[in-house]
Amino acid sequence: MGEPARPHLVVLSGSGISAESGIQTFRASDGLWADHPIEEVATPEAWRRDPERVLHFYNLRRDQVRRARPNAAHKALAALEKQGFRVSIITQNIDDLHERAGSRDVLHLHGEILKARSTVDRRMQYRLPRGGIALGDICDKGSQLRPDVVWFGESVPHFGDACEIVAEADLLLVVGTSLAVMPAASLLDYAPLDTPCLLVDPEAESLAPPGVTRLAQPAGKGVPQLVRHWKRERRLWVPETVLES
Template sequence: MRRIDRIVILTGAGISAESGLGTFRDEGGLWAQHRIEDVATPEAFVRNPDLVHRFYNARRVQAAEAQPNPAHHALARLQADFPGDVLLVTQNVDGLHEKAGVRAIHMHGELSRALCAACEHRWDAPPEMSVGEPCPACDKPTARPDIVWFGEIPYHMEEIIEALQTCDLFAAIGTSGQVYPAAGFVEEARMSGAATVEMNLRDSDMSYAFEEHIVGPASKTVPAWVDRLLA
């Protein structure tokens, strides 16, 4: 049996869905009311910054009210109790991992943070951001959500790739397998000899690349998986 000392976990929107935060594909949610091109690209922010701010203000309110579900708490338990290293990388910007006590790398940024488009200074975002807010460092009116939009490079990629190349187990939870570079993480881990497991409600675009598949809601599958790892 393969010895597991280093675990890398990737989480996507599916792990937060049971906390009431919709995914890209949910009908009736915030994303269903807007085109990605209108609210989640640098060009959208230049074209209509007021709309972009209003969209992320609404998401910020949703995230602040949401609470972690059993999947988030199970991952916190894994980080606390596993005798080796557990690195959690998330595509989510909602902060639910931190509410559960998880230490997470946010490759797509965080709703709770603001970014200056001029000097790249970062600070805690207010509940509502508006057009023309000044940066506290350079005073330019270029504050934006600290979110990685489509067409931008995700954060912490060097650290993530190094972890994937040295891990013994890679797990993807609640991800669609459609957004790169995260969709390619499983192949990076496989090339380094890691075991791979996918937990999802249904097959993703990258399911073929995983050795093990666990189907079901994250609130059920993740705690059971963590129990198995810690046994």
């Protein structure tokens, strides 16, 4: 007989978890996005119109990500994995905070800001351990490099992979996302019918769709509480004591 299947937690994380590490969201009224309308820095049209401005904007964001540090939520999820649970993270975030916390199975739906990619072949990717991207930086095929992120209006190449991961979940944990960005928000529809889904967010009461259990707490508080329960019981469940606290 083979080993029993490990409990499989699938996490869908959004900008709220990174915001607790100091990375502000594009919907915030302050921060980098406030002075840069989306259509001017985060669309294919913006890139064609003014690539230098787009590169400058993402260089600023890249510096912000490098300064940020994983918070208690990132660390708790990594610790759960070390305890023998299977933890798959599907993140809408383009930072590397999950990886720096120690998580090993992370799928970036919207790309990774610490990578550049070719403008003629998206498979040609280059890590950016330091510095940014400037006009004139080219790929091995001689074309300009761009941030390896999914801009508004572009397809999400890893969405199919994400659907397959969600379909294998024993429990689906949604953290720090408004569930308003498509197609990521539709991932909940791919979970097995008997798989419980739990949303951790300060605005969970108003954000959670029907059938999703709500935990109205910041990620840095709610996720560690849940992980402590799961580690102690060696199983994935929705503990009432946490929901009542």
